[in-house]
Amino acid sequence: MSIKGQIAIVGAAETSELGRIPQLSALGLHADAAVNAIRDCGIDKAEIDGVASAGQSPVAVAKHLGITPTWVDGTSVGGCSFMLHVRHAAAAIAAGMCEVVLVTHGESGRSRVGNGAWSPDLQSLNGQFEVPYGPTGPPTMFPIGVLRYMKETGLTAEQLATVAVVQRQWAAQNPRAMMRDPITVEDVLASRMIAYPMHLLECCLVTDGGGALLVTSAERARSMDLTSPPVYVLGTGESCETPMVSQMEDFTTSKAFRVSGAKAFAESGIGHADVDHLMIYDAFAHLPIYGLEDLGFVGRGEAAAFIGEGNTAPGGSLPLNTNGGGLSYTHTGMYGMFAIQESVRQLRGTAAAQVPGVEVSVAHGVGGMFGASGTLVLTNQAQ
Template identity: 40%
Template sequence: MSDVFPRGGTAIAGLATYGVGEAPGHTSMELTAKAGLMALDDAGLTLADVDALYVCQPTDFFAGLSLAQYLGIRPRYTDNNRTGGSAFMSHVASAALALEAGYIDCALIAYGSNQRTSGGKLQIKITNDQWDAPYEPLYPLSHYALAAARHMHVFGTTREELASVALAARAWAQTNPEAFARGPLTMEDCLSARMISTPISKADCCLVTDGAAAIVMTRMDRAKDCAKVPVPVLGSAAAAWWNSVSQAEDLTMTGARESGARAMEMAGVKPADFDTVQLYDAFTINTILFLEDLGFCAKGEGGPFVASGAIAPGGSLPVNTNGGGLSYCHPGMYGLFAIIEAARQIRGEAANQLEDVNLALAHGNGGTLSSQATVVLGSMATL
């Protein structure tokens, strides 16, 4: 598998986040463009260097065209892959392959949303799925509640274990100045939170925020001449198993089992090698499912694993070290923020900087556990 992906042939040369939390007076496109310009400046590059745009906006189905127009550039290639929060991990894979082939020279991957200040909500009425719509689920919340309920039934997972995910995320966020939710949070707060779709309560749900993020990717030979030390892309893979959760063969298993295994094979690494893991935690059950499916603990042991404190500050596997979607930010789609936190840890620039980070994983989720995508990033020492 490693021979089909350019392991270390491309790198993240620049990155930026902007407007995290609340950014009143900004449109989603303004936020996206600002983050993109900041990422280019971080790399020591300019808009003139960009010949490919990868973007997925919350409401603009022609976002690739819109961003090119807004920035005043004429890229050779645009990609507007809409798989939800996993889209950006897939963008990394597509950009790496296009860069390696010489099809493009510099890719800007960007996202931004003013979901919070524009009055958006996490829940929407489902209208495009004939199998789920008749039951009027809270989309996407009820679908994740279904997976959580099944995990509880099969493996004995408890609400306390789900709450442990939220508590770990908040503990990381409390020491991250950029995180939106930094206040105290207790087990009792989680267990007494308003139930929304059993067994998922308000405390199990991600934030609704504004925010933008962007990364710049180029070939390694060029990245070495950029302003910051490159973050090599060692592997990236995606898996799409369904759209409607009603089509899932096993509600306790996700496509992360496939995307993670392939990405790690490309990179030539295994779960035990990682220094930190950044997971798409739209709901607390996500973290448990993905830790299991990516191989960081056995299937069914995710609950006890997170309850042990393993993913919290001081634990054996630092997870979502920025606070994640549960406490850092969640402006509609979180995937690109997970990639940036992984890259920041490798560059030594994270708010909650860990020691000697050479290998980091970022995992994205889209739809209702429908699309999974995984990126493996390394330091220059891993090449």
């Protein structure tokens, strides 16, 4: 049994503002995005019978919006949770558990309004076996394998910096991107060292914002009076590897990426050459490199050269992170929702930096620090 082509995204929107939104709590950001997505879809709220969210509980989101769901998903595995929500929603809709699912994200990552405080549980595995060695957040943990990758593949500091430079080229075309001024490799390498070998400009932004999606069956989508054409789900994947980054099997590749990506591609039946547009969650500059290789777009150790040759840049053969990504567009904390939003915009033809003729887009997310992964293969072509 496959959901290929049977499920559609019929509403998609982000919060009205992005960046600094101190007037809204994290729950308020979920709601702001949800209301925008409901308006984008044109659906009556009463038709929504499924709610999925991460960060804030779907119980809180449903109550806040006055929805009584028959299906609830609180999967919270980090920034790719929303890829998993779409996947789970697709299965639930196909199984008849619900008909219209609202997926929401909202995070007051910068203003920290109603966002919850982070404190490590010193009895957890991380608390016992990682925290005592002095990490200060994801920048000091997520890139811990980069030096290993450099030694084994020959990746240079300049090549790593190029990832940030290329994404800024996309962001320069996007008025909603937080960072739009062009940067050079020299700028990146001259920016403050956060955690060697990662400089400030190789680390994601910290922002407020949110996004929401409405997911239903392709059949129902045909009978709806939609404001935008449906985006169909061709294939999906998910997996997880480890709650402790120090316990990755191989620091030069993500097992969760490989498993999730292979599953999504197999279900979709498409090949890599069929992909017109790609989003790879970029919390740090090494992630697009790992993603390109682990999803099979290039061979091992080839991603940096592929990016350096301009293939992922504006005008390139594989436009990547066209909103500017977590490095230059926005990064609330669980960025995966924004990767899906940009895939939907590119497939609708409404992106700020629109790529001509996009028919297939892949949105690939990471959760935690190579902890989990989710992949969506999307198309604007009815199946």
